[in-house]
Each structure stands twice: as structure tokens, then as C-alpha cells.
Amino acid sequence: MTEAERFKIVSEKYADFITNDDARAAILNAYPDASVSLNFNNLSVIHIPVENMTFDSIHRFGFSSIPACFGLLTSNPDSYDYNLKNLPVSFKADDGYTGKDVLIGFIDTGIDYRNKAFLKEDGTSRILSIWDQSIENQNNPTRFLYGTEYNNETINKALKSVNPLEIVPSMDVIGHGTILAGVSGGSKNAEYGFSGVADNVTFAVVKLKPAKEYIKSFFSIPPDSICFQENDIISGVIYLHELALSVNKPLVICLGVGTSQSDHTGNRFLSRLLATVSEIKGRAVVVSAGNEGNRGSHYYGNIKPPASFDDVVLNIAENTYGFTMQFWGTAPNWFWIDVYTPDGGFITRIPPTTNNSILYSLENMTIIADSQIKEPYSTEQFIVLRFNKPIPGQWHFYVYGIKGDLPMRFHFWLPIHNFLTYGTTFVEPNNNTTIVAPGNNVSLICATAYNPANNTLYYYASKGNTITNMPKPDITAPGVNVLSPYLNNQFIRVTGTSVSSSYIAGVLALLLEWGITNGNFPQMSNALLKKIITQSATRRPNESYPNPDWGYGVVDINQMGSVINSIISVQENSIFRL
Structure with a gap:
């Protein structure tokens, strides 16, 4: 790849697309200035001049080819005095498992590598590698051609320096990645009574x-x-997988970011890639359910005869910058939508046609509606509405099903709350089916959050199931007011489902140490790990399982040994002891 092609990866002058091999060839033929920066397992990332990213790009390139936008899945942290004493200790396996020789990989906001939580007793780093995609020099990972890679030797050199940031300038200025790494595997801190789940x-x-x-x-x-x-x-997923291959270690990938830009069945490119990686022995993938429950961001409709339509009311808050709203209609029916402003004015009718974009402008407001009969890997009709500077008030979306004798079920989703002005909600929302991508993929381990202090589910935890009624989430873990290392060697309390996913990542590391590092079960895979943590979970007597709130129950390491023994005795006719 030339320097000019490398420049396209990070330049605002070039738009990025994710495609399969067939679509890649078509784009390269249509745009002579296009270039490919990544090709992996029938998946490619392509860059073309940004002026080709016109308002109708969804129907020209396909919704799934335009990269989804992901946000953080942790609530704003509350800082605590660094001098607090007697903070609670995370649970530890009685047999002393610590995650030795297991990698946990995070794709997030980075890490505060100078933090004591990520140092060994001798002061050297427990971080094998940092790939900082935001720093440009010539030391990028070979396959990816952007960003800068810092290996363990370089990080240790920086730690010995008077000014570490001159050698390794990578910083986590937000703190989210530092929090997740700390919860999953931060080093013991006796003074403050802290330990990560897998502290080695x-x-x-x-x-x-x-x-x-x-x-x-x-x-x-x-x-x-x-x-x-x-x-x-x-790119981060592929990097972590290949890094683990290079050092021959088991790997847990923990993803604490998510998006509502999906069909909520787990079929986006990222979801399917993670599922592919999770099928490899010695790999585990845990993702976050999301924090979109009880936020009014989802509407479910089911038009039943003699009714011929449903009136969906959306309240748009004052001073809303804009947002993207998705409609997914259940096949084989087709739907159209009539859009009305808060004052009753008719905006447009969105028909069930293939590759159709409608642009509507009124004063400072613009609305772009894209309609598709189907999207790759999905049988559902979908419509994407993009609002810019919308008029505040209660909008009406009249949804009609063309075939009255067929099921007329449909969903609307707003973006994750991080991307939305507070107060923009459906008037009659449905809190189920709010798990964010990639959490809906059936192969992945999806974690939700609860408060162990009072045994209640996190109020804003996203809820299942998928739109095809597959059980999600899979497991519940601590995710409310959890103690975590933070920037500048501080400790804070954090809340959110990304916290619970990092907690589960630590638990999976303990199991991988037992199975792979210690040689008890070298064939250990994500599917087996998922079975262990769900079958051993604690379940409430008045609940049926799996359910869309708690999944299969609350993670319980004390029950995992007996579950492992029963699983392996069936599979290999021999008993292993945890």
C-alpha cells in the first residue's frame, strides 16, 4: 500500500465502507480512486472520496456497508476520594485462579498504562501491546497500516523514563477503557481493598x-x-486475534461499546466477525447488553384486524441536533409510513420500494428517508429516517401493512441515548428488544448488569429478546456502583453493562486458565464457556429462565466446578476437577 492509500484510512476526505468480496469488486470498478485497506474472511474495508457520500448513499451502497457508529456503554463515572478505606473486594475463585497466561483484549478508549492497576510487583507492565489507532507514525501494525503499536518492551522502557509519555504517548483521556481493564483484571491494591476479577x-x-x-x-x-x-x-478484533496467535495464548475479547444501528438479530459485519472468532478454540467474546432500557427508545407495533394502521407518536425535544431512526417490518408483509409534523402537517409517504431515497426540507429542518425491501443477511423490510434540526413536539408516524391477512408486526428504534437529546422518546415505548449490537448475535456472550447490594437489575439495562425471540442477554453480573481503577491512580464507582461485560471477561479468563493454561481442557471454546456460566448461574425462584431481563441468571463461580464436571464427563467420559 502506498502512502497515498494509507492516508485515506484516516483522512476526512475519504469515506469508509465495509463490504463482502462481491460488493468490493463493484465499488472498485465504479470508483477508480477507491482503495482497500483490509481484507479478511470475505470482509473488506474500502475508502472512496467523501464527495461520493451523498444523501442517497444508503440505497446506493446498502445500509450495512456504511459503518455503524458505536458509543460507550458505561454511565458517567462518579469520582470518589482516593483516600477511601475498606472498599469491597471482588470475588476470587477459592482455588486461586488468577487468569495467568490468558489475554483479555479491549477495543475501547485506550488504557492508562502508567496506572498501578496494570503493573506487576516489580513495576513492569502487564500490557502485552497497545495499538493506538489515533497516533500516526511509521510503527503501525503490519496488516492495518494506520495508528501506532507499542509492545511490552517499549511500554516498560517508558515506565522507567522520567517522562513516559515521550516514549509511549498513548493516553486514555476518557477513562472508559481503563475502567473496563481494571474491573476485569486490575492488580490487587491492599491499601484500598481492591482486586480485579482475574488479577494476573x-x-x-x-x-x-x-x-x-x-x-x-x-x-x-x-x-x-x-x-x-x-x-x-x-480491525481491532482481527488485530487482537492475530496477536494472541503470535504468542500462543487464549484470548477473551471484551467489547464495551455498542450501537442501535442494526436489525437486532446480530447480522452486521462486526457481529458476524465476532461470531466467527468465537468459534475458534481458545477464544471467548463477551459483549455488553447496552443501557437503553427505560429510555423510551423502542416502539413495537402489531396491527391486528380490523385495524389497518398504527399511530406511532414520537416526542422530539427542544434543541434536538438530529438523529437517525430505524423502522424494521416483519416479513413477508410490506409496510408504508405517512409522516406528520407536530402541527398536523403532512410531510411525506414512505412506500415499500427498493432503493428509494426521499429528501424533505422545511425551513432549517431536513428529513431523509431511505426505504429498502430487504438488507443482506436479513429478510425484513427496513426504513431509515435521518432528521436534522427537527421541529420539536409530537410527531405522528402512521404505519400501514399492505397485506392485511399477514402478520403486521414492526419495530422502531432510536439511537443509543449517548447520541440523542434528552426528552426525545416514544410516547408509548416498549422496553424489550433494546439490546444493542453486537449483543444480539446468538454466538456471543452478552452480559447485563445488576446491583449486588440490593439484588436488583440496573434500571437502564437493555432488555431482550432479539426480534426473532432468541434469548438475550445471556448472563447477569455486577454493574452498578462497581469499584474500579481510574485515571491518575484514582478509584471510582462505575455503572453500566460494559462494566458487567468486563466482569464476565475476568471470569472467562479464570476458566481459560484452568482449561487451557493448565491443560485440563485444551479444546475449551466460547460455546463451552457460555454453557458453563449460564448453567451455573444463580436463578431467582420466582422467575422463569431464560428471560429478557436477567438472561440465564447471575454469574456464580462457586457453581462452575460441578457444571464443568458434568459437561466434560458427558463429552469425554472422564471427570476433570476445577
Whole structure:
């Protein structure tokens, strides 16, 4: 790849697309200035001049080819005095498992590598590698051709320096990645009574570069939102997998970012890539359910005769910058939508046609509606509505099903709350089916959050199931007011489902140490790990399981040994002891 082609990866002058091999050839033929920066397992990332990213790009390129925008899945942290004493200790396996010789990989906001939580007793780093996608020099990972890679030797050199940032300038200025790494595997701190779940794991870190401004504008995401692109996360997944191969260690990938830009069945490119990686022995993938429950961001409709339509009411808050709303209609029916402003004015009718874009402008407001009969890997009809500077008030969306004798079920989803002005909600929302991508993929381990202090589910935890009624989430873990290392060697309390996913990542590292590091079960896979943690979970006597709130129950390491023994005795006719 030439320097000119490498420049396209990070330049705002070039738009990014994710395609399969067939679509890649078509784009390269249509756009002579296009280039490919990644090709892996029938998945490619392509860059073309951004002026080709016109308002009708969804029907020209396909919704799934435009990278989804991902946000953080942890609530704003509350800082605590660093001098607090007697903080609670995370649970530890009685047999002393610590995650030795297991990698936990994070694709997030980076890591505060100078923090004591990520140092060994001798002061050297527990971080194998940091790939900072936001720093440009010539020391990029070979396959990816952007960002800068810092290996363990370089990190240790920096730690010995008077000014570490002169050698390794990578910083986690937000703190989210540092929090997740700390919860999953932070080193013991006797003074403050802290320990990560697996306090001897090795960390591998991908710091995501911010999303390009053009794509935030395309999806009407506020400019100051913390936002990342799907293609950069995909690159991070491949990087972590190949890094683990190079050192021959088991790997847990923990993803604490998510998006509502999906069909909620787990079919986006990133979801399917993670599922592919999870099928490899010695790999585990845990993702976050999301924090979209009880936020009014989902509407479910079921038009039953003699009714011929449903009136969906959306309240748009004052001073809303903009947002993207998705409609997914259940096949084989087709739907159309009539759109009305708060004062009763008719805007447009959106018909069930293939490759159709409608642009409507009124004063400072613009609305772009894209209609597709179907999307790759999905049988559902979908419509994407992009609002920019919308008129505040109660909008009406009249939804009609063309075939009255067929099921007329449909869903609307707003963006994750990070990208939305507070107060923009459906008037009659449905809190189920709010798990964010990639959490809906059946192969992945999806974690939700609860408060162990009072045994209640996190109020804003996203809820299942998928739109095909597959059980999600899979497991519940602590995710409310959890103690975590933070920037500058501080400790804070954190809340959110990304916290619970990092907690589960630590648990999986303990199991991988037992199975692979210690040689008890070298064939251990994500599917087996999922079976162990779900079958051993604690379940409430008055609940039926799996359910869309708690999944299969609350993670319980004390029950895992007996579950492992029963599983392996059936599979191999021999008993292993945890």
C-alpha cells in the first residue's frame, strides 16, 4: 500500500465502507480512486472520496456497508476520594485462579498504562501491546497500516523514563477503557481493598480512533458525541486475534461499546466477525447488553384486524441536533409510513420500494428517508429516517401493512441515548428488544448488569429478546456502583453493562486458565464457556429462565466446578476437577 492509500484510512476526505468480496469488486470498478485497506474472511474495508457520500448513499451502497457508529456503554463515572478505606473486594475463585497466561483484549478508549492497576510487583507492565489507532507514525501494525503499536518492551522502557509519555504517548483521556481493564483484571491494591476479577491476566489494548466527522454528520450524531466506527472495531478484533496467535495464548475479547444501528438479530459485519472468532478454540467474546432500557427508545407495533394502521407518536425535544431512526417490518408483509409534523402537517409517504431515497426540507429542518425491501443477511423490510434540526413536539408516524391477512408486526428504534437529546422518546415505548449490537448475535456472550447490594437489575439495562425471540442477554453480573481503577491512580464507582461485560471477561479468563493454561481442557471454546456460566448461574425462584431481563441468571463461580464436571464427563467420559 502506498502512502497515498494509507492516508485515506484516516483522512476526512475519504469515506469508509465495509463490504463482502462481491460488493468490493463493484465499488472498485465504479470508483477508480477507491482503495482497500483490509481484507479478511470475505470482509473488506474500502475508502472512496467523501464527495461520493451523498444523501442517497444508503440505497446506493446498502445500509450495512456504511459503518455503524458505536458509543460507550458505561454511565458517567462518579469520582470518589482516593483516600477511601475498606472498599469491597471482588470475588476470587477459592482455588486461586488468577487468569495467568490468558489475554483479555479491549477495543475501547485506550488504557492508562502508567496506572498501578496494570503493573506487576516489580513495576513492569502487564500490557502485552497497545495499538493506538489515533497516533500516526511509521510503527503501525503490519496488516492495518494506520495508528501506532507499542509492545511490552517499549511500554516498560517508558515506565522507567522520567517522562513516559515521550516514549509511549498513548493516553486514555476518557477513562472508559481503563475502567473496563481494571474491573476485569486490575492488580490487587491492599491499601484500598481492591482486586480485579482475574488479577494476573495479560492485557492487549486497541485504542479506537474517533469516528470521522462526515459519518457523524451523515447519521445526524451531535458533533461532541464520543463515537467510533464499525470498521475500526473490526480491525481491532482481527488485530487482537492475530496477536494472541503470535504468542500462543487464549484470548477473551471484551467489547464495551455498542450501537442501535442494526436489525437486532446480530447480522452486521462486526457481529458476524465476532461470531466467527468465537468459534475458534481458545477464544471467548463477551459483549455488553447496552443501557437503553427505560429510555423510551423502542416502539413495537402489531396491527391486528380490523385495524389497518398504527399511530406511532414520537416526542422530539427542544434543541434536538438530529438523529437517525430505524423502522424494521416483519416479513413477508410490506409496510408504508405517512409522516406528520407536530402541527398536523403532512410531510411525506414512505412506500415499500427498493432503493428509494426521499429528501424533505422545511425551513432549517431536513428529513431523509431511505426505504429498502430487504438488507443482506436479513429478510425484513427496513426504513431509515435521518432528521436534522427537527421541529420539536409530537410527531405522528402512521404505519400501514399492505397485506392485511399477514402478520403486521414492526419495530422502531432510536439511537443509543449517548447520541440523542434528552426528552426525545416514544410516547408509548416498549422496553424489550433494546439490546444493542453486537449483543444480539446468538454466538456471543452478552452480559447485563445488576446491583449486588440490593439484588436488583440496573434500571437502564437493555432488555431482550432479539426480534426473532432468541434469548438475550445471556448472563447477569455486577454493574452498578462497581469499584474500579481510574485515571491518575484514582478509584471510582462505575455503572453500566460494559462494566458487567468486563466482569464476565475476568471470569472467562479464570476458566481459560484452568482449561487451557493448565491443560485440563485444551479444546475449551466460547460455546463451552457460555454453557458453563449460564448453567451455573444463580436463578431467582420466582422467575422463569431464560428471560429478557436477567438472561440465564447471575454469574456464580462457586457453581462452575460441578457444571464443568458434568459437561466434560458427558463429552469425554472422564471427570476433570476445577
